[in-house]
Amino acid sequence: MKTKNLKLHVWRQNGPTDTGRFEDHVAENVSEHMSFLEMLDELNERLIADGKDPVAFDHDCREGICGMCSMVINGHAHGPHERTTTCQIHMRHLFDEGWDEVWVEPWRASAFPIQKDLVVERQALDEIIHAGGYISIRTGSARDANEAPIPKPIADRAFDAATCIGCGACVAACPNASASLFTAAKIAHLGLLPQGQAERMSRAKRMVAKMDELGFGGCTNHGECEKACPKGISIDFIAQMNRDLLKAVITDRDVPSGHGDGE
């Protein structure tokens, strides 16, 4: 089993208005089998024992699906390993990069205010979903699930978009801090399925308008989002979003911009 000493530079910031700074630490005898967050756990236990404030960071499931963890590691959103969340980064992935020194930062985007250290507020992503990222179906009123067959390739494609975990790495990696990949994934997931057709145009219009309103930047095709996405969601979906949006603007001028369903 390989072990290593690592030099850490961790972002510390007391609140949204604090300037923040890097703080240096050393993680000793780190095992290759440890996860990155377990390495931070150990650092925090030591800080608590020394009477210092531990590093605040978000995490929950620690198996790559809840989307809560969010760190930029040596400039990479979610670290160096492709299609992997921060919580699934293991130290061997850092060793493979040959890194002895690690810079740990929060997501940086004006729509994601830093609350403390590595903790950011991502409610803006929820707000984009509130603006129509759903199919309006009343509980208990659905028809039999097998009444409408869906060709497997379409179902699979919708699934590829639906795997988004809402972590915000796409925003953190984008030079424009755009949420286009996140928004496009939801628009494509629902827009590909027959169930999602009724609201397809209004959905695209409302969600994109909300994204702009919340201070996310526009997409200029850098492709950094796709590279950082832990679920490997393709930027092709952004093209599809733009098609839907264009079509909505041209053909569907009367779509109300208010609530999809006011009941």
Place this chain on the structure above:
Amino acid sequence: MELKSNEPTGPIDKRWTEHKANSKLVAPHNRRKHTVIVVGSGLAGGAAAATLGELGYRVKCFCFQDSPRRAHSIAAQGGINAAKNYQNDGDSIYRLFYDTVKGGDFRARESNVYRLAELSVEIIDQAVAQGVPFAREYGGLLANRSFGGAQVSRTFYARGQTGQQLLLGAYAGLARQIDAGTVKMYPRTEMLDLIVHEGRARGIVTRNLISGKLEAHVADVVVLATGGYGNVFYLSTNAKGSNATATWRAHRKGALFANPCYTQIHPTCIPRSGEAQSKLTLMSESLRNDGRVWVPRKKEDCDKDPKTIPEKDRYYYLEERYPAFGNLVPRDVASRNAMYVCEDDGLGVGPKVGDEPRRAVYLDFADAISRLGKDVVIERYGNLFEMYERITGDDPVETPMRIYPATHYTMGGLWVDYNLESTIPGLFVGGEANFSDHGANRLGASALMQGLADGYFVLPFTIGNYLGTVRQVSPLEDDDAICRDAIRDVKARIEKLMNAPSPKHGPDHFHRLLGNIIWRYCGMSRSRDGLKEALRQIPVLREQFYQELKITPTKDEGINQTLERAGRLEDFFELGELMCIDALEREESCGGHFRVEHQVDGEAKRDDENFQHAAAWAWTGDTAAPKLHKEALSFEYVKPTMRSYK
């Protein structure tokens, strides 16, 4: 106290329909006068909040994560059962009911289980209508697989991300109601106490995890859908934040806690790799459909490369011991057998952690790959293989996976009647947080089914019946004296934690030690002496915790994640003690509860004469002396038999 299940009588397949027909309703114009608090935003909580909002109630929904979409339901991999019989293989509502009662080892309420099986079909319709992308066949129809010992293919799945897709469906429903203004969402807000007024649940005390501010929220009804208590073991497959504080605080306010000793140890998890391990990761048990479980026959082969061990020296212990079910025996049987081969026979594989025996067995896909081809196997399990490789560095296509059991699900929880109402009127409990439908053991792919059945179809209806019956609760405001007192009590509790007399260690130190005690004495197998030892050790450790707990930051304002963990651990200490008391009291083996004193040839021996009941414990103020109440269970339809999977 007499525990009234309030279940309807009459033919079992008519009970839910008749119950609905005989229940009170609330008219649309009156619904918006009622406020409902929903704590938790997973499958049960998210679905309940969305549906109650859609009905026109004023809903306040709370979660401790930064978004309701992060609830731990999201991590469920395998699938969801439903008695659709789309495969024409003889499934029916009755058969799903039968399998669930039997799988729960005859320790669940028949009426509830039947309702669950009945509602399962509607869940699938609902989910598909929401856009949940379940797996499909080439013809475009929904695909199914057999799961965890079922003899029919009734499990719907979405690659290995079924929980995620179903949760995102419920989350979308919730988003729609937030958009419509019927649901107000409170993320990063943790419930720390229940407010009971004139004998009814009327509100909660919360802590804002960003500002640290304590607040009271009042309502006409409180719903807890806060998940299970698996993290009492420290290492489990639960999310790090999963905790029992909401249910435990409700218990301390008068809600009975039922069957805490029924915990499920999942057989297919990635083994521990070292001392710093913070959680265990589950690999969906659908893997057992195509993977074969084995260990070397000879101890000297245990640290060899598995591919070099010839077929005759491999011990396919599940196939040999249980020829009919083989690798698909129920979870508890698979888990216990893994423990026997590793701990008793010393045949475990993989690297050693400390001085412990090797705790891992192989799950091998070589046969499946040669039978079906690599592509088919990857199509089925690709994302699980990737996850495994990320954590261990090994590729399961090339070398067998290593697996070991880990705590995964807790069948015990707050006692509820047929309406999912606890012993505190107006306090409803859904999903894993209640004790309701799985008896002593939960079948695979049944947790998602129960969470959604409770959330979409049961709670919105039974809450209407409650409000229609009570009609008007007495007025109460967020700043009434009773709420101020409740906030004061919570504040005092926080101050006690933050001011231990001789602070030394953060909460994780004590949590690991508590977890060791529970895993060792109240895990896969339990004995009278062991449980007594645990009951001796837990109070000693708890005292040490109160003396030596160290929390930084030292202020309770602002983000203080150490304080969050300490508060949850404080409640795990008391709950862990109750688990051991319940396990000691239950002098039988059933489902996930295995008492070494009660077995025949290594198989669990139930005692229906003395233990065919749910054990519901009342808080007395003394953690060592809770009061036991029993709800007798009767089986009119599925006659209790000894389980046999041989």
